[in-house]
Amino acid sequence: MSTSCSRLYQPFRAVGVCSNGVPHSLFSAGRQSLLATAVGRSFHVYECNKLHLVMISRLQQDEIQCLIQNGRQTVAAVGDTIKILEGGEEIGAMKNESVIKKLLSLGKDQLISIDVDNTLKVWDINKEVVVVELQFSKDSFLVTSLVHPLTYINKLLIGSNQGTMQLWNIRTSRLVHTFNGWGSPLLCLEQSTALDVVGVGLANGGVLLHNVRTDQTIMRFKQDWGPVTGLSFRTDGVDMMVSISAAGNIAVWDLNEKRLASVLYGAHQSLAAATFFNNEPIMATNGADNAIKIWIFDQSDGSARLLKERCGHSDTPTLIRFHPSNPHAIISAGTDNSLRVIGLRRQIISRELSQGTIIKKKKQSLHSRDNRLPLITDFAFEAHRAHQWDSLVSVHKDTPTFNTWNITNYCLGKHSITLSDKPVSCCISGCGHYMFIGTAGGRVFMFNIQSGLERGQFTINKKPAHKGPVRSISTYLNYIITGGADRTVKVWSYYNKRLLHFIELSSPVTRMFCHKESGLVGVACDNFQLVVIDAETGGVARAFDGPSGRITDLLISPNSRWLVVSSMDCSISTWDIPAGLIIDLFYTATPPLSLSMSSLGHFIATTHVDELGIYLWSNVTLYSSVSLSPVNIISNNQLITDLPSTGTDPVQTVSDSMNINEEAMNINEGDVVHDSSLIKLSHLPKSQWHCLQYMDTIKERNKPKDPVQPLNPAPFFLPTLPGLEMKFIPAPEPIPTIDENKDSLVPLSRFNKSSFQKLLIDYHSNTRDFSEVLHVLLSMSPSSVDAEFQLLASSVGNASGGGATPSHDNVVLFESVLQFISEGLLGNDHYELLQSYLCLLLKYHTAALIKIDSVLPLLYGLTERQEKGWKLLSNKMNYCHTLLSYCKSATV
Numbered sequence: 001m002s003t004s005c006s007r008l009y010q011p012f013r014a015v016g017v018c019s020n021g022v023p024h025s026l027f028s029a030g031r032q033s034l035l036a037t038a039v040g041r042s043f044h045v046y047e048c049n050k051l052h053l054v055m056i057s058r059l060q061q062d063e064i065q066c067l068i069q070n071g072r073q074t075v076a077a078v079g080d081t082i083k084i085l086e087g088g089e090e091i092g093a094m095k096n097e098s099v100i101k102k103l104l105s106l107g108k109d110q111l112i113s114i115d116v117d118n119t120l121k122v123w124d125i126n127k128e129v130v131v132v133e134l135q136f137s138k139d140s141f142l143v144t145s146l147v148h149p150l151t152y153i154n155k156l157l158i159g160s161n162q163g164t165m166q167l168w169n170i171r172t173s174r175l176v177h178t179f180n181g182w183g184s185p186l187l188c189l190e191q192s193t194a195l196d197v198v199g200v201g202l203a204n205g206g207v208l209l210h211n212v213r214t215d216q217t218i219m220r221f222k223q224d225w226g227p228v229t230g231l232s233f234r235t236d237g238v239d240m241m242v243s244i245s246a247a248g249n250i251a252v253w254d255l256n257e258k259r260l261a262s263v264l265y266g267a268h269q270s271l272a273a274a275t276f277f278n279n280e281p282i283m284a285t286n287g288a289d290n291a292i293k294i295w296i297f298d299q300s301d302g303s304a305r306l307l308k309e310r311c312g313h314s315d316t317p318t319l320i321r322f323h324p325s326n327p328h329a330i331i332s333a334g335t336d337n338s339l340r341v342i343g344l345r346r347q348i349i350s351r352e353l354s355q356g357t358i359i360k361k362k363k364q365s366l367h368s369r370d371n372r373l374p375l376i377t378d379f380a381f382e383a384h385r386a387h388q389w390d391s392l393v394s395v396h397k398d399t400p401t402f403n404t405w406n407i408t409n410y411c412l413g414k415h416s417i418t419l420s421d422k423p424v425s426c427c428i429s430g431c432g433h434y435m436f437i438g439t440a441g442g443r444v445f446m447f448n449i450q451s452g453l454e455r456g457q458f459t460i461n462k463k464p465a466h467k468g469p470v471r472s473i474s475t476y477l478n479y480i481i482t483g484g485a486d487r488t489v490k491v492w493s494y495y496n497k498r499l500l501h502f503i504e505l506s507s508p509v510t511r512m513f514c515h516k517e518s519g520l521v522g523v524a525c526d527n528f529q530l531v532v533i534d535a536e537t538g539g540v541a542r543a544f545d546g547p548s549g550r551i552t553d554l555l556i557s558p559n560s561r562w563l564v565v566s567s568m569d570c571s572i573s574t575w576d577i578p579a580g581l582i583i584d585l586f587y588t589a590t591p592p593l594s595l596s597m598s599s600l601g602h603f604i605a606t607t608h609v610d611e612l613g614i615y616l617w618s619n620v621t622l623y624s625s626v627s628l629s630p631v632n633i634i635s636n637n638q639l640i641t642d643l644p645s646t647g648t649d650p651v652q653t654v655s656d657s658m659n660i661n662e663e664a665m666n667i668n669e670g671d672v673v674h675d676s677s678l679i680k681l682s683h684l685p686k687s688q689w690h691c692l693q694y695m696d697t698i699k700e701r702n703k704p705k706d707p708v709q710p711l712n713p714a715p716f717f718l719p720t721l722p723g724l725e726m727k728f729i730p731a732p733e734p735i736p737t738i739d740e741n742k743d744s745l746v747p748l749s750r751f752n753k754s755s756f757q758k759l760l761i762d763y764h765s766n767t768r769d770f771s772e773v774l775h776v777l778l779s780m781s782p783s784s785v786d787a788e789f790q791l792l793a794s795s796v797g798n799a800s801g802g803g804a805t806p807s808h809d810n811v812v813l814f815e816s817v818l819q820f821i822s823e824g825l826l827g828n829d830h831y832e833l834l835q836s837y838l839c840l841l842l843k844y845h846t847a848a849l850i851k852i853d854s855v856l857p858l859l860y861g862l863t864e865r866q867e868k869g870w871k872l873l874s875n876k877m878n879y880c881h882t883l884l885s886y887c888k889s890a891t892v
Helices: 356-360 690-701 755-764 770-779 782-795 808-826 831-849 853-889
Strands: 009-015 025-029 032-039 042-047 052-056 064-070 073-078 081-086 089-095 100-106 110-115 119-124 129-135 143-147 155-160 165-169 174-179 186-191 197-202 206-211 216-222 230-233 240-244 250-254 259-264 271-276 282-287 291-296 305-311 317-322 329-334 339-343 376-381 392-396 401-406 411-418 423-428 434-439 444-448 454-457 470-476 479-484 488-493 499-504 509-514 520-525 529-534 540-545 551-556 562-567 571-576 581-588 592-597 603-608 614-619
Touching (some): 032 282, 042 064, 110 143, 186 230, 401 423, 509 551, 520 551, 690 831, 782 808, 808 831
Antiparallel strands (some): 032 042, 291 305, 392 401, 401 411, 423 434, 470 479, 509 520
């Protein structure tokens, strides 16, 4: 489970990752082909028709080193443990002495493993025990690969780093034959479509077809781009083989003509595995570049084309922003020179924005990164006109050209504009018509995003807007805010391009963020200081001493209360802007590079150094009560918070997911407010307490409109009691009637006391406390509470009047109820609930209460507490109302 040292954010999920360098596992489930890939400590299962994600496994305790399929079960090597999983749930585990590096399925009941100690073990899956163990010497035979030749019962072919092969009978633990090898380390073995023939991949790039029965090499090939890390054979009747390499290229070999048929250059940045579908001209590949690709061999020359793919960033994402109008999508740019849309709910919308026009101009490059635009250093997006024209603008590293993009069509836009100065920052107006470009020379240009034409510059006496690079640009209504390396923030008029406000800072601006609704602008400086500026007045609203490292990104929450900052000191900190205090601080294992918050405030997303995923953190304040007391930065322990993962923890509970490391956040009982003068509500649904005083009306409204139907006639037989002897049910005793004209009191002993009445009597004798009585009342429905309070009337006769003298039990019940309500009001707990109980008591028993002398002191005391409590509440409400009225009307 991902543990959190933050009290505001809880690790939720990692998105944008689909594969790593572990070879995939391809298998069938009915008519459906499925593909499993390892992603850190969990694995994903995709259906191959559209590469939709169908399952994510439970989170394992360590990284998955190997993944294979055994019938309906998935077998994963996790450290020194072999996990047997079905449907993502663990159904078995086998412990080894050392870390396992390779697995091979040998039927449904047996499994073969190779560990780092060069030990081969045969496991009985059903009994979870080792049945055969073979120890090899690392100096003479370091195992690198293994395969089970078809029709060779109980035989295993093992390849070594020394270049030799051995055929073993694993049932008798006997060496059958030793193959001399080819003078190069043997990296992979694969069964071909022909019996007795296996494919052999060598470290020197050699690809061989070897007959195991005759010990003869049938064919020899050579690929020019490094070691052969994998082989696969077509099984649809076409004699074709593919070989892969860590360089990312795929060689396709024609076995009939014994020649190279075609090459897929740059299929991946680093290939992990390639596998042909059974009886289909389709091949699946995955690699360490965070990509899964499906290829189809349907070209006229026998070559393959890309059919479908599921990819994420192949290198670290450096800048992310939530989609302004879709809180379930993120736009991200990475050091792989790509711009992507990442879907949080549906992976089908996750894709890379096409740079096709650029790629056509650079056909000579082998690697896809060379075919792309330079690294994106900044981008801005506005959704208002996204369906009419380009809606995203980007600036790039070390180039004078900036580009527009069409998010709706997921492609490069119409305009690629070159300036005389290098662009370094950009922004789009709220209306979606104009884009603003800041340059390294201090100039700020305004362009029409639809036509691509320049609409002027922001200047001061015909001089550039800033004396150094314009590091950040933001817009708010009819204001343009620019921050530069000349230690200034300037606010400009949108219409006449005149300077309105000038704010001088103590250090150059690193980055800015403008809150579109409030006009607050968060500014990060090179000296790690944070400043909050009001764009309308040009004044500094708040200033904070920031983190101890360079600030990489910042944001203001949708409600404009929080300023969230990421830093190269691995911290993510949150400041309360109105209070001017830091309220949350936690550290991650790697420095965060960028962060963004959804428009609803549900999640923040972060990216980190050397991480390919985008990590989501849920906002705990939306579903839990959190103390927003300030954090003591000096005494704060720098405990590391685990990044979110793609899987789920099998032992995680609701309480675990809500757990917050109080020691890390320096929270103690003194930080939580326990002021008895404050009124605390019960947080119950309004229907559970508000309707108590209207129960008569509700019952009248719920009466059936149609007349009551007569009951069915009684059966002809007489009802009997259960048992061996036949006994008739005795007739019920007549209920005694009460003469309303008599001043008589029915003794409480004539009625059976309810459990609530018994509890009140125990409470009066101090054997039960306030919380127990409250717990019983909370467990009742409103109609049950109303009935219990009405039952008290039967203890004192006619509630409307009468001269009967109450018994001792009657007095005890009333005293207990009044003491219970008085005790609750004394602590101001469950205020609205106790008021409803008091209203219900007085509704039914006012006349009876005033006749009991021992109850009158309790009534006077309760009246005094009611007046005192309401006076306190009224004063606080008037104070808050006055303060808010002043804040709204005062001119700052």
